[in-house]
Amino acid sequence: MSSQFWKISRSNTALAHQWxxxxxxxxxxxxxxxxxxxxxxxxxMRPVEGGVVHQGWLHPGALPNVKTLFAGRELAVxxxxxxxxxxxxxxxxxxxxxxxxxxxRGAPKPSSAIALPINAPLPVSTESQAxxxxxxxxxxxxxxxxxxxxxxxxxxxxxxxxxxxxxPDTARELQGxxxxxxxxxxxxxxxxxxxxxxxxxxxxxxxxEMEKLTLTYSSPAxxxxxxxxxxxxxxxxxQKGLKTPRQLAVATCQLEALRNPETGRIPLTxxxxxxxxxxxxxxxxxxxxxxxxxxxxxxKGLK
Numbered sequence: 001m002s003s004q005f006w007k008i009s010r011s012n013t014a015l016a017h018q019w020x021x022x023x024x025x026x027x028x029x030x031x032x033x034x035x036x037x038x039x040x041x042x043x044x045m046r047p048v049e050g051g052v053v054h055q056g057w058l059h060p061g062a063l064p065n066v067k068t069l070f071a072g073r074e075l076a077v078x079x080x081x082x083x084x085x086x087x088x089x090x091x092x093x094x095x096x097x098x099x100x101x102x103x104x105r106g107a108p109k110p111s112s113a114i115a116l117p118i119n120a121p122l123p124v125s126t127e128s129q130a131x132x133x134x135x136x137x138x139x140x141x142x143x144x145x146x147x148x149x150x151x152x153x154x155x156x157x158x159x160x161x162x163x164x165x166x167x168p169d170t171a172r173e174l175q176g177x178x179x180x181x182x183x184x185x186x187x188x189x190x191x192x193x194x195x196x197x198x199x200x201x202x203x204x205x206x207x208x209e210m211e212k213l214t215l216t217y218s219s220p221a222x223x224x225x226x227x228x229x230x231x232x233x234x235x236x237x238x239q240k241g242l243k244t245p246r247q248l249a250v251a252t253c254q255l256e257a258l259r260n261p262e263t264g265r266i267p268l269t270x271x272x273x274x275x276x277x278x279x280x281x282x283x284x285x286x287x288x289x290x291x292x293x294x295x296x297x298x299x300k301g302l303k
Contacts, residue, residue: 020080056164211272
């Protein structure tokens with residue numbers, strides 16, 4: 001099912017396939033960096049008691065600082081397929097402390113991400129979670145609104161969501177290249193549009209931030225390799241199959257033209273959008289007025 005949110009429709013099937021390939025590779029620098037920046041921003045957040053749902057771009061290597069941030073809370077990690085997650089040092093330290101209180105308590109065992117199809121509802125009870133954590137994910141899924149609606153459902157009143165995704169200036173250097181090759185290029189949402197979507201789904205007063213990073217590369221091949229790892233092509237209208245030598249030569253020439261003469265490197269822009277919002281329990285309004293019987297004056301019947 002496609003969303004009306006995007007101009008260029010995404011394919012959840014392609015995204016799941018790409019995710020399965022990424023998880024087997026080393027932790028991408030940008031995912032580690034964005035997770036840390038999210039953790040830094042989230043220090044001020046004080047969600048209610050309860051568990052945390054992780055539904056975003058997952059890599060086991062990027063989870064330790066998230067686990068540290070939510071130490072003492074149950075972390076439910078959802079991914080397109082199950083993957084073994086390492087036991088963080090914070091878990092081991094907590095287990096050591098608890099073992100002193102309750103002798104015989106075992107050490108924590110490696111946990112697994114819960115396999116969940118990308119467009120499936122969360123197998124989590126309504127109003128049961130304190131927080132949702134979602135790094136670099138909403139720009140990739142077919143229907144961001146569907147995700148936000150599920151997050152709102154599972155959050156407790158006063159629970160919060162914190163996410164990050166790519167903004168509209170991301171990879172602007174590649175847009176002309178994609179057009180030359182006849183390839184579709186994803187549109188990325190402005191932070192205000194995402195904030196409006198959160199409000200539409202029922203979140204209270206979303207707070208949105210944006211920052212830009214510029215990565216630089218020594219070769220076009222390395223830039224394209226990193227872009228495939230960061231985003232890839234998960235569009236419904238994507239072209240399948242390998243590129244011809246002529247197409248690769250065109251790509252190389254276009255990217256070489258972007259090389260900075262002073263630094264000798266090729267830039268790639270990443271616009272990072274961060275958002276957080278709360279679920280506020282709203283009182284049901286009623287139009288019924290309460291009147292004391294003693295205040296009702298008698299009427300004379302009509303003749």
